[in-house]
Amino acid sequence: MRILGIETSCDETAAAVVEDGRRVRSSVVSSQVKLHAPYGGVVPELASRAHVELINPVVDEALMEAGILDVGELDAVAACYGPGLAGALLVGVSAAKALALSTGLPYIQVNHLEAHLYAGWLEEPDLEPPLAVLIVSGGHTLLVVMEGHGRYRMIDRLAAEGDRAAIAFPRPMLDEGYDFSFSGLKTAVVNHVRKHPGVATPDVAASFQEAVVDVLTAKLVAAADESGAPTLVLGGGVAANSRLRDRVAAAAEASGRRVFLPPLALCTDNGAMIAAAAWWRLQADGPTPLDAGIAPSLALPTII
Ligand code: ZN
Numbered sequence: 074m075r076i077l078g079i080e081t082s083c084d085e086t087a088a089a090v091v092e093d094g095r096r097v098r099s100s101v102v103s104s105q106v107k108l109h110a111p112y113g114g115v116v117p118e119l120a121s122r123a124h125v126e127l128i129n130p131v132v133d134e135a136l137m138e139a140g141i142l143d144v145g146e147l148d149a150v151a152a153c154y155g156p157g158l159a160g161a162l163l164v165g166v167s168a169a170k171a172l173a174l175s176t177g178l179p180y181i182q183v184n185h186l187e188a189h190l191y192a193g194w195l196e197e198p199d200l201e202p203p204l205a206v207l208i209v210s211g212g213h214t215l216l217v218v219m220e221g222h223g224r225y226r227m228i229d230r231l232a233a234e235g236d237r238a239a240i241a242f243p244r245p246m247l248d249e250g251y252d253f254s255f256s257g258l259k260t261a262v263v264n265h266v267r268k269h270p271g272v273a274t275p276d277v278a279a280s281f282q283e284a285v286v287d288v289l290t291a292k293l294v295a296a297a298d299e300s301g302a303p304t305l306v307l308g309g310g311v312a313a314n315s316r317l318r319d320r321v322a323a324a325a326e327a328s329g330r331r332v333f334l335p336p337l338a339l340c341t342d343n344g345a346m347i348a349a350a351a352w353w354r355l356q357a358d359g360p361t362p363l364d365a366g367i368a369p370s371l372a373l374p375t376i377i
Pocket residue numbers: 185189210212309341342
């Protein structure tokens with residue numbers, strides 16, 4: 074089954090064709106990073122307009138790379154419907170629905186966070202739940218235990234073990250369950266630099282990174298401990314960070330667990346992860362009605 078997956082939730086216009094939720098036939102990602110760089114962050118209105126301009130060429134290229142001459146040769150069309158920027162989501166969802174309507178193909182709406190989880194199957198088709206998964210990106214940080222397909226458990230207790238190394242910066246939220254917030258850490262960095270104007274920038278960066286990686290790794294291992302998941306998985310753009318990869322790999326080895334660290338192209342936002350999740354969703358729920366909308370504040374559907 075060949076599914077076209079479309080992703081436009083933030084500043085990447087992406088489309089891909091994936092077979093049976095596992096084999097990537099094509100994956101095209103057009104980034105808007107340069108467009109938003111002068112503003113220091115993604116400007117929603119600019120993102121929407123760029124998606125409108127890019128969506129057709131990106132979809133065409135994905136179809137061409139996959140050797141598909143006519144959209145009708147596909148088996149389904151999927152798009153990310155949330156979470157994300159409303160105007161940006163509307164572009165991808167509208168494009169997918171238009172293709173579905175004009176061809177009679179099923180439309181499948183996909184949760185962006187669930188898609189990040191399913192990116193793992195594109196590289197490791199034999200991945201078996203339960204998995205303790207840490208998704209870290211600029212837009213979202215999510216720690217979840219995937220007990221089975223479509224079954225996600227948030228864990229609400231954590232036996233915090235405290236800091237392991239005496240590094241200057243605090244480890245925010247380490248004692249507060251499985252939520253993440255690094256605003257306290259950012260304040261600590263600002264205060265430190267103000268008090269020590271001569272401090273070496275690489276030292277600040279390294280210490281900041283170490284504090285963040287400490288918290289992320291400790292919580293991932295704690296979630297695996299509590300749920301009994303034998304496999305640790307990383308995802309999201311920040312999963313490209315070499316220190317985070319090293320520490321999670323070391324933590325897996327130390328605790329006798331398997332670890333899966335996907336390649337960068339599968340960690341950042343892409344259409345292939347949408348198509349992969351869509352394949353599983355189509356089997357579980359069937360097609361999505363064409364009058365379904367977008368959900369900018371969508372969360373991962375959890376069982377607890
Ligand atoms: Zn993402």
